[in-house]
Amino acid sequence: MVTTTRTPTRRTAVRPEQVLAFKTGNEMAALAAKQINYHVMGYYPITPSTEVAEFLDEMKAEGLHDIVMIPADGEHGAAGICYGAAVGGGRVLNATSANGLLYSIEQLPVQAGTRYPMVLNLVTRSISGPLDIRGDHSDLYFALNIGWIILLARSPQAVYDMNIIAPKIGEHPDVRLPVIVAYDGFFTSHQKRLVEHFKDDEVVQGFLGPPKTPIHALDPRHPATIGPYMNDPDLINNKYQLKMAVDAAMRELPAVFAEYAELSGRHYPLVDTYAMEDAEVALVLLNSAAETAKDAADSLREKGLPVGVVSPNVLRPFPAEEFRKAFRNVKVALIGDRADSFSGQGGNFSIEVKAALKDDPQNRTLCLNRIYGVGGKDFRFEDAETLFDEALEAARTGVVAVPYDYHGATPGQEAAAGIYPYLPPLEKEEVYQNLVQVEQDDGTGKLKVKVPNPRELTRRPKRLASGHGACPGCGIFSAVEQFMRGIEGDVVVLYQTGCAMVVTTGYPYSAHRVTYVHNLFQNGAATLSGLVEMYRERRRRGELPDVDDLTFVMITGDGGMDIGMGPAIGTALRNHPLIIVEYDNEGYMNTGAQLSYSTPLGHASSTSHVGSHQQGKRFQHKDTPQIMAATNIPYVFTGIESLGRDLVEKAAKAQWYARNEGMVYGKLLSACPLNWRSEERLGQRIVQAAVDSCFFPLYEIEHGITSITYDPEARNKRVPVSEWLGMMGKTRHMLRPENAGLLAEFEEEVERRWRRLKARDEHPLL
Ligand SMILES: Cc1ncc(C[n+]2csc(CCOP(=O)(O)OP(=O)(O)O)c2C)c(N)n1
Numbered sequence: 141m142v143t144t145t146r147t148p149t150r151r152t153a154v155r156p157e158q159v160l161a162f163k164t165g166n167e168m169a170a171l172a173a174k175q176i177n178y179h180v181m182g183y184y185p186i187t188p189s190t191e192v193a194e195f196l197d198e199m200k201a202e203g204l205h206d207i208v209m210i211p212a213d214g215e216h217g218a219a220g221i222c223y224g225a226a227v228g229g230g231r232v233l234n235a236t237s238a239n240g241l242l243y244s245i246e247q248l249p250v251q252a253g254t255r256y257p258m259v260l261n262l263v264t265r266s267i268s269g270p271l272d273i274r275g276d277h278s279d280l281y282f283a284l285n286i287g288w289i290i291l292l293a294r295s296p297q298a299v300y301d302m303n304i305i306a307p308k309i310g311e312h313p314d315v316r317l318p319v320i321v322a323y324d325g326f327f328t329s330h331q332k333r334l335v336e337h338f339k340d341d342e343v344v345q346g347f348l349g350p351p352k353t354p355i356h357a358l359d360p361r362h363p364a365t366i367g368p369y370m371n372d373p374d375l376i377n378n379k380y381q382l383k384m385a386v387d388a389a390m391r392e393l394p395a396v397f398a399e400y401a402e403l404s405g406r407h408y409p410l411v412d413t414y415a416m417e418d419a420e421v422a423l424v425l426l427n428s429a430a431e432t433a434k435d436a437a438d439s440l441r442e443k444g445l446p447v448g449v450v451s452p453n454v455l456r457p458f459p460a461e462e463f464r465k466a467f468r469n470v471k472v473a474l475i476g477d478r479a480d481s482f483s484g485q486g487g488n489f490s491i492e493v494k495a496a497l498k499d500d501p502q503n504r505t506l507c508l509n510r511i512y513g514v515g516g517k518d519f520r521f522e523d524a525e526t527l528f529d530e531a532l533e534a535a536r537t538g539v540v541a542v543p544y545d546y547h548g549a550t551p552g553q554e555a556a557a558g559i560y561p562y563l564p565p566l567e568k569e570e571v572y573q574n575l576v577q578v579e580q581d582d583g584t585g586k587l588k589v590k591v592p593n594p595r596e597l598t599r600r601p602k603r604l605a606s607g608h609g610a611c612p613g614c615g616i617f618s619a620v621e622q623f624m625r626g627i628e629g630d631v632v633v634l635y636q637t638g639c640a641m642v643v644t645t646g647y648p649y650s651a652h653r654v655t656y657v658h659n660l661f662q663n664g665a666a667t668l669s670g671l672v673e674m675y676r677e678r679r680r681r682g683e684l685p686d687v688d689d690l691t692f693v694m695i696t697g698d699g700g701m702d703i704g705m706g707p708a709i710g711t712a713l714r715n716h717p718l719i720i721v722e723y724d725n726e727g728y729m730n731t732g733a734q735l736s737y738s739t740p741l742g743h744a745s746s747t748s749h750v751g752s753h754q755q756g757k758r759f760q761h762k763d764t765p766q767i768m769a770a771t772n773i774p775y776v777f778t779g780i781e782s783l784g785r786d787l788v789e790k791a792a793k794a795q796w797y798a799r800n801e802g803m804v805y806g807k808l809l810s811a812c813p814l815n816w817r818s819e820e821r822l823g824q825r826i827v828q829a830a831v832d833s834c835f836f837p838l839y840e841i842e843h844g845i846t847s848i849t850y851d852p853e854a855r856n857k858r859v860p861v862s863e864w865l866g867m868m869g870k871t872r873h874m875l876r877p878e879n880a881g882l883l884a885e886f887e888e889e890v891e892r893r894w895r896r897l898k899a900r901d902e903h904p905l906l
């Protein structure tokens with residue numbers, strides 16, 4: 141497969157030295173960013189763009205750049221951080237994909253509307269739902285109307301080049317717009333290719349010059365009102381100016397590309413045309429698929445067929461005139477879209493190409509549109525050949541029989557799918573066993589829980605079948621199952637995105653024996669609020685007469701309680717009768733072990749590397765139970781699997797409170813051998829050490845009153861924090877003599893929080 145732009149340039153001057161390397165698109169984006177030495181990067185992990193921040197963090201740990209890396213609480217926050225940094229006048233970077241883009245999208249027109257440049261690498265991926273982490277352009281199409289420049293990169297080389305070109309065009313005085321560099325998730329982001337890059341960072345910085353921000357928020361002698369309320373008639377003028385800025389980008393881009401070509405030897409036309417000089421039939425595709433199509437075009441050319449490939453390097457401004465030129469003599473264009481508009485007569489790209497051609501009265505090109513490669517479905521040589529064949533047939537007959545259709549999709553047949561439950565659904569008698577009993581003391585109002593012996597408890601059928609794909613030694617499911625042992629009756633579970641979700645469902649399989657709902661990473665609590673209220677209302681209306689008391693449980697990771705904190709607090713403040721169980725594995729494990737706000741100080745992660753200039757995470761862990769307790773919900777608890785009886789009792793109380801009073805939140809510490817870099821067999825010992833070191837105290841808060849349920853000091857079991865840290869690869873560096881200060885800071889915080897908890901435990905009102 142051809143991977144670099146094929147348009148040669150004339151060598152006019154001695155060029156700065158470049159280095160040949162073998163790298164992926166994400167590596168090249170990070171390298172360009174490091175060479176630019178952005179001021180600030182605000183980011184939030186999402187596959188497949190996360191690596192850009194990870195690589196930059198790794199470089200930061202070694203002191204290779206000065207970029208201030210800010211891990212946000214979600215993409216909306218990341219976009220806000222970037223906007224704030226941009227109004228401060230320096231250079232700003234972000235990288236995201238799919239739902240990350242959608243979650244931030246509200247912020248993006250603000251950035252364009254106030255004309256603050258920055259660069260966002262959009263590593264394209266299919267948007268949910270259903271959830272799919274692979275690449276298509278459904279996210280990119282949402283970015284078409286936000287006023288940003290969009291540069292496209294078909295190869296890792298182009299990712300590097302466009303990342304250097306992006307600030308140059310975005311900061312041009314007539315443009316002053318933020319820029320997206322879009323490249324295909326996994327195809328371009330993760331596949332290594334031969335690339336060239338400048339040896340010296342100064343070359344890149346010299347090409348860009350210092351950042352130019354004429355109006356910024358950090359000059360008190362020239363105060364600025366950034367983003368005033370604006371109404372008719374000014375807003376339409378503002379939008380017109382924005383359109384003029386995009387037009388200016390169209391005017392200036394050829395010069396910027398030419399200047400870059402002088403420097404690098406790599407030239408990017410607005411629209412890349414391949415074998416189009418005498419082509420009668422063309423495939424028109426965005427990004428990596430166009431490179432595959434070029435190979436198919438070569439093969440068809442050898443058979444004497446007049447075919448070519450057209451692929452833009454710029455999507456905003458839309459190079460309409462270049463398309464008109466490219467298609468002047470083309471009989472048939474088959475325009476591919478890697479996302480659909482669902483009956484808009486094509487995907488967005490093909491609609492725009494067709495609109496551009498329509499404005500040329502001379503143009504007679506017949507257009508076909510095919511939706512292809514959705515959800516990362518491979519687009520192979522044979523696919524390109526098939527599309528060429530369709531277009532050649534239309535050229536032969538002069539007829540477009542089906543203008544708009546899918547390539548490579550089938551409607552499916554329910555009967556043929558062969559989907560059946562491997563394990564039968566749980567029977568009522570199986571789930572209502574009265575194994576655990578909860579009673580409220582009339583006098584004190586306290587709950588008393590009767591738990592049978594562990595053997596008896598095993599009679600409770602598992603709500604989750606063992607056929608899931610978690611790593612060996614993963615603590616999630618044993619902890620969640622232990623919790624579920626304390627829950628009587630039918631449950632409906634909602635899983636937010638995370639390891640627990642990803643490893644238990646993969647169409648057409650599901651490990652869940654009870655009704656399971658997945659919703660977006662950050663919105664589970666709100667969704668469960670809606671479901672629980674629908675349940676109550678339908679019961680009230682007599683529409684669900686046979687459904688007994690359902691218990692609604694949301695399972696979320698610690699990351700889900702970062703990005704989903706707002707909806708969780710909202711649900712708590714509304715006091716919906718449901719239980720949120722957070723399994724805390726101290727990071728965003730499913731996406732490759734990035735730091736979460738629950739990751740403790742100093743712990744290494746893929747966004748808090750350890751190196752000569754950085755020793756793991758730079759801020760203390762989030763005390764989520766205390767935050768949730770501050771919402772005054774009736775019950776908050778912490779638990780671990782190995783203190784099983786304690787956890788079952790807490791589960792039973794949780795269910796009682798959810799049935800009788802309102803929302804419950806509980807946090808379970810859950811081992812992740814893969815990313816804690818610990819032995820699989822040691823999971824429970826490490827978790828126990830976290831408890832015994834008082835890092836993860838076990839307690840409950842009922843109606844605001846705190847009770848420690850397991851006190852390692854009182855049991856003479858307290859161990860030093862260092863003993864726990866020494867058990868994991870991600871923390872061993874904290875025990876080195878040179879990190880004594882870091883260890884002391886962490887120990888102090890653990891001690892401070894433990895003492896405060898003890899004081900609460902001892903106080904009758906707290
Ligand atoms: C809006 C949005 N941003 C980011 C992601 C990517 N994402 C999915 S799961 C996940 C991490 C989950 O972490 P956590 O909740 O702690 O669960 P774990 O993977 O550790 O089990 C991330 C970052 C996403 N799906 N949606």
Ligand code: SF4
Nearest residue numbers: 610611614639729812
């Ligand atoms: S990465 Fe960690 S949390 Fe995720 S399945 Fe593997 S062990 Fe479990």
Ligand SMILES: [Mg+2]
Nearest residue numbers: 697698725727
């Ligand atoms: Mg986690």
